Amino acid sequence: MPGIDESLLETMRLPGARGALVADWISGLALGAVGEAPGGDAEATAAETAEFARLAVESGTLAPATPAVPATPGTGSPPPPPGSEPPVQDLILTTADAYHLLRFVSTPFDSTVFLYLWLDRTDGNLALARIRLAETADRLVLG
């Protein structure tokens, strides 16, 4: 069963992966990090991506408290039951040279964490990375 480090290292095997971390979207704490970080500072990356994640989670319009969740095929894992946290599954931020992927981790206890992956835009496969990151997030907690 994978722990935090094994999960991050698994993520780094994706083509184009430059760095990955697990962070808490309320405190901004990095719970684990591997590879490079944009700007060279994993702690700053965790804090800034956490703020981005928090705004998405707390957005009343984009992330309703009880989302109507039709099954969406091909998105990695099934949608969570209505009312479960977090209401957002993932975030994708695209820049000229990179994809920044955030995947929320759903835990039965209070954790408020997400996986973050920094993906090179030339070598990375966004669709594949998104599916793998979702699987990794599930395995981290469910085994």
Added chain:
Amino acid sequence: MTTVARADGSAPELLDRLAADRATGALSTRAGIFYLSAGHVVHVESPHSPDLGELLTRSGAVPPAGWWEAVERAGTRHRVGRHLVDSGRLTAGALELCQLGALFDAAYCALAHGGTVLRFRPGVTHWLGAVRPVPVATVLHESWRRRELLHRIWPDPAVDTAPLTRTGGTGPVALPPRRARTLALVDGVRTAAQIASASAHRTFHTLVELRRLAADGLVAPAPPPPAHPATGAGGAAWDEPDTALLRRLLDALEAL
């Protein structure tokens, strides 16, 4: 019984020194206990934050019977965490996430409530066992960062310790689910730590929601109760809410 080392100085100072010495043992402060192994923090306990067992059982992640079985079977060997994973109750990842959450939460609470050191007991280890040891410098830096984060949201530390009351109007307010659930537990009596415990949430994460609610004018330290002789010396404890109210008034006037 291990020897009790005489400790002087503040908790951060002493933790730094113990880290440099790669010490193993338990450092007790007025508001918590730091367990070190080879100079790394392996566990922290504070009466102001829910512990790992509370976070796991009160959320339903591990049934209470399962938790106590792990404590009974593996407690004396200091391998309760390992036992939870080996017996299939939790994945290694889930245990690490929950344990780190509890560790940084307790460390923040222990340091925020005054870091006066009482004693260091060399060689003492916690029954949970090492799950994911953290460098002392990381724990201290994170606690400082958390204090700054709370200050940026709403600079009134009274929210963290006083009984809290709702101050918003009667109309419904659209709040993120987590904040709405926190607000629902504000009843004029509970403190932040009691609200955290009631919701099986970490205390710091509850403080963040409460300071945001205070910044929105929805929550404030409760006003003093009607004057009647209470048990013990309760008078001093009620000074803080008045200060907080005055500070908010001042802020509001300055904003005009």
